[in-house]
Amino acid sequence: MTVTLADVAARAQVSPATVSRVLNGNYPVAATTRERVLRAVDELDYVLNGPASALAAATSDLVGILVNDIADPFFGIMAGAVQSEIGGPGGRAGGERLAVVCNTGGSPERELTYLTLLQRQRAAAVVITGGAVEDPVHAEAMAGKLRRLAEAGTRIVLCGRPPVPDTGAIALAFDNRGGGQRLTEHLLDLGHRRIGYIAGPEERTTTRHRLEGHRDALKAAGVDEGETVHGPYDRRSGYEAARELLRRDPDLTAIVAANDTVALGACAALREAGLRIPEDVSVAGFDDLPFSVDVVPALTTVRLPLHDAGVRAGRIAMGREPEPPGQTSVIAGELMVRGSTARPRK
Amino acid sequence: MTVTLADVAARAQVSPATVSRVLNGNYPVAATTRERVLRAVDELDYVLNGPASALAAATSDLVGILVNDIADPFFGIMAGAVQSEIGGPGGRAGGERLAVVCNTGGSPERELTYLTLLQRQRAAAVVITGGAVEDPVHAEAMAGKLRRLAEAGTRIVLCGRPPVPDTGAIALAFDNRGGGQRLTEHLLDLGHRRIGYIAGPEERTTTRHRLEGHRDALKAAGVDEGETVHGPYDRRSGYEAARELLRRDPDLTAIVAANDTVALGACAALREAGLRIPEDVSVAGFDDLPFSVDVVPALTTVRLPLHDAGVRAGRIAMGREPEPPGQTSVIAGELMVRGSTARPRK
């Protein structure tokens, strides 16, 4: 049979309550008693029964982290940062929390389902990373779910996602719009006037905001908008979209991609078409993922402080950092000018 | 107050037992009754209490996935594949399981702690991805932990990690040794004789096996081993290691890196040193991550079927695929020859 707390108590010659207090450390216990209990725990190789304690205490030490794509470093970096702050193994946060990441694949349904699963587990906190789907039906369902989670005592932090009003969720939003604007301004400054745009999937906040920033910059400069193609945030999408853009406008001099991964795919397509970067076509990305500085030519992009954002989100989720005023904080991106953009050829 | 199963029972005018049976679906219930219960669940917005049911049933629907570095696509791809098979949201596996990934950061202690946490949660299964640390003390602790988990009924699958005897764990191991060997043979065939090697962290199975394959190839060809530098599996390590290799042997004609990410960092260092790839120095990686085909020049590497391996691991963890004979299966890598390797200049 599996060892229970009662077994430990018997061996240590104390009451179960005392063992519980030692294990949870949130109650005064005599040093010698504690010692004895700990030894018994060790000898019996006792492992606390999580479900039982969660049931009795009406809270669990589980913290969920939702990501759109676990294979994408954009999310991996944030998730890792959150996890390091949540405590759990390594992060000397105190208790041992189980920080778990859930991969939604960008699907609204899965997002909701995971939230229900987390609610079912009575998660202590949930950090939701990345942009949101803007479909009104889903947005409504999402808001309702967040509200119920919050009511049940789960702390909610949105990391890289716009706020959801009236849910009690703390939001750390990226300034995608501002970043997109500065990026396009940079291209305009270089002299580009025919700029193709590879956008992310439609109906996503990230996609829309970056695109809006792009358009803002164009409008401010009085430059006509070029062709735009939508697609997922992956390299293949970038590859295909770039081909499509070239087909629609063989004379474009620059391509702005939804993110760095997409930009990489776009570069491959351009090269295949015999175009040099940046001599023939400039390319820009977004996020500044680790590989972006290493590719050839190095990618001009907008750096998002993914790690820092994750750290802050984790801290807030743990209540170890004050909530931002208005429960919302906007995190700016930084334009990184590198070799993939240059003046257009005459 | 939070809605409980009893509330649902009252509303549906049945006993709690019946509600439980409907929810778990593993017991005959009259269609009309079921209907009524389901409606009550909906109206009350009832969410099952996970801890309570786990306690009563002595099992949970939690499945853990351990990864060394969640920001590394190598792990992200496997984890995503596992998760898609585990069921949970999206994966039409049946029950709704909470597939969660835990980031160990490559630390043995955290690995153990996460396993304890998962054991505490009475996880239904655990999938451990990536290479293992070879320190005997840790290996022993690990084996013991796996044994205890297995005894408690948790199914264990190692994905991309060598088997751990006498633990009941199923192992899907990558043939790192064979892959490493073929890679170096390729370089030797091209005519390289001074090959620098950037190895992963010491005391890791993956590092050792790839390095052994490299040495096997050299020995078989009667070629002296070149310089070797160890470091983490990241781009920075590759960058620094390449500089170090060049310092130690300015005349090397090829560099084999521990993996693609490291190779990318190495390429950056080579370029900085004014060396062309592959004209001056050939570079090879390992894993064939998605970006590897897009970098310039495209990376020669060994493709590991990360996604497929994850899918299989997930299925086995769910008992939906027979265990491999001997509880172990070796998965081969495939040499991908691309532009980053060529004949050495005279």
Place this chain on the structure above:
DNA sequence: CTGTTAGCGCCTTCAC
């Protein structure tokens, strides 16, 4: 500082 006493919410025999 430590023991005693009730449940936490659900599942699961066992009867009907």
Place this chain on the structure above:
DNA sequence: GTGAAGGCGCTAACAG
């Protein structure tokens, strides 16, 4: 096919 009852292992008041 459905209800009744006991207990899963732990925590949280209360006493002492």
